[in-house]
Amino acid sequence: MKAFVFPGQGAQFPGMGKALYEENSQAKELFEQANKILGFRITDIMFEGTAEELKQTNVTQPAVFLHSVILAKTTPDFAPDMVAGHSLGELSALVANGTLAFEDGLKLVYQRALAMQEACEINPSTMAAILGLPDEKVEEICASFTEEIVVPANYNCPGQLVISGSNKGIEIACEKMKEAGAKRALPLPVGGAFHSPLMEPAREKLQTAIEATTFHTPSCPVYQNVSTTAVTEVSEIKANLIAQLTAPVKWTQSVQNMVADGATEFVECGPGKVLQGLVKKIHPEAEVSGL
Secondary structure (H helix, E strand, O other): OEEEEEOOOOOOOOOOOHHHHHHOHHHHHHHHHHHHHHOOOHHHHHHHOOHHHHOOHHHHHHHHHHHHHHHHHOOOOOOOOEEEEOOOHHHHHHHHOOOOOHHHHHHHHHHHHHHHHHHHHHOOEEEEEEEOOOHHHHHHHHHOOOOOOEEEEEEEEOOEEEEEEEHHHHHHHHHHHHHOOOOEEEEOOOOOOOOOHHHHHHHHHHHHHHHOOOOOOOOOOEEOOOOOOEEOOHHHHHHHHHHHHHOOEOHHHHHHHHHHOOOOEEEEOOOOOHHHHHHHHHOOOOEEEEO
């Protein structure tokens, strides 16, 4: 069975999507439609902008989404048996399996990006990648914090867990992780504590937007970051999507469940190769490729 997986923030690169725009008339049409919906020419930033310009959350999220979704829409015989997306990528996955219309998906992504940017300004906060410690040990250290917020945010693959929280909390946590034997504890260049309780203001805004959006019955199951299991029920998809901003991304568990349900081939749909690498670490026997 073939699973299509969609990357999140961090997969962007200058020039992304340019070849697709120039070589495919359907892709060009969709990119131009996106420029109109967003009210600015995001294609100019994607194709000609600097890495710095692409790094702004309100640009990054729609850019990664557009590259991923337009790739899927212009791939002949695109027929996934199951889909999943890492954080932001979950919205790309929901357009790919027909749960959301292209336009609605893009509007939600943009609202999500703006809400997250705003939440970051309200609560200055950050994230760090912890390498070489068992998940249980990372969870234990996070749970020991009482004054500061520090939580597991992204279960990327065994031995790679990203934590999220207040600036001071993450600084102290990195020291504790190293003392506990982590190979590395790397603060990440992000503007906020994504997938933590500090994103609550963004979650509330996104909930309003999600509840006002039409969701359709998907063509195949989505394995969501919050539940990690196959979901086809629209009300459940919406609830998981709302919970996602303040809950951890359980990527390791999602991939394990996809494999348990019969996935043998994983195709990354979007910029970069990050998810192909993670899938290989989670399940070395899987066949991985990119579109």
